[in-house]
Amino acid sequence: MLYLIMYMSTACEALPQKELDAILAESRSWNKSHKISGFLAYVEGNLKDKNYCQFIQVLEGPEAEVTHIFQKIKKDRRHMHLTVIKEGAILNRNFDAWEMGFEKIDLNTNFDLHEFFDLDTKTLADHGNINNNMLLDFMKAFNKITPSS
Numbered sequence: 001m002l003y004l005i006m007y008m009s010t011a012c013e014a015l016p017q018k019e020l021d022a023i024l025a026e027s028r029s030w031n032k033s034h035k036i037s038g039f040l041a042y043v044e045g046n047l048k049d050k051n052y053c054q055f056i057q058v059l060e061g062p063e064a065e066v067t068h069i070f071q072k073i074k075k076d077r078r079h080m081h082l083t084v085i086k087e088g089a090i091l092n093r094n095f096d097a098w099e100m101g102f103e104k105i106d107l108n109t110n111f112d113l114h115e116f117f118d119l120d121t122k123t124l125a126d127h128g129n130i131n132n133n134m135l136l137d138f139m140k141a142f143n144k145i146t147p148s149s
């Protein structure tokens with residue numbers, strides 16, 4: 001059975017590119033060999049005079065694989081305040097490439113996204129309703145623009 005987990009988390013401080021590259025390299029090789037696809041976004045910048053730095057990640061694949069890696073990700077000290085946005089069985093993958101797609105989204109240049117990320121996590125999660133695809137659609141849109149190689 002295919003399974004999906006999508007979460008948001010806070011990066012302790014704005015992460016340097018080197019740190020992001022390390023997370024991506026680690027993720028891509030593990031995910032590829034465990035049939036996990038997905039997308040990772042790192043959103044950072046000034047939002048309403050506060051420093052915003054959040055990860056949003058979609059993980060999809062065999063249920064045992066997805067839950068296994070998610071347990072490890074939850075314990076990772078490079079981020080905190082992890083909130084599950086969506087979790088459950090899916091019929092088809094949303095991201096077809098094995099390797100984790102990635103997008104760094106700079107709120108200091110993308111002003112049109114401020115309203116979206118100003119929504120609280122609960123609204124984005126729509127109280128855990130698996131049918132709410134607002135954030136998933138957002139991630140899929142980025143994946144189309146910058147498909148992972």
Ligand SMILES: Cc1cc2nc3c(=O)[nH]c(=O)nc-3n(C[C@H](O)[C@H](O)[C@H](O)COP(=O)(O)O)c2cc1C
Nearest residue numbers: 023026027030031055057069072073076078079100
């Ligand atoms: C935001 C974020 C996303 C991550 N995503 C993945 C991932 O998709 N796949 C993966 O293998 N590791 C990912 N990691 C790294 C894992 O948390 C962990 O470091 C890795 O599985 C090695 O764990 P271990 O040292 O306990 O074996 C991610 C880390 C962070 C901070």
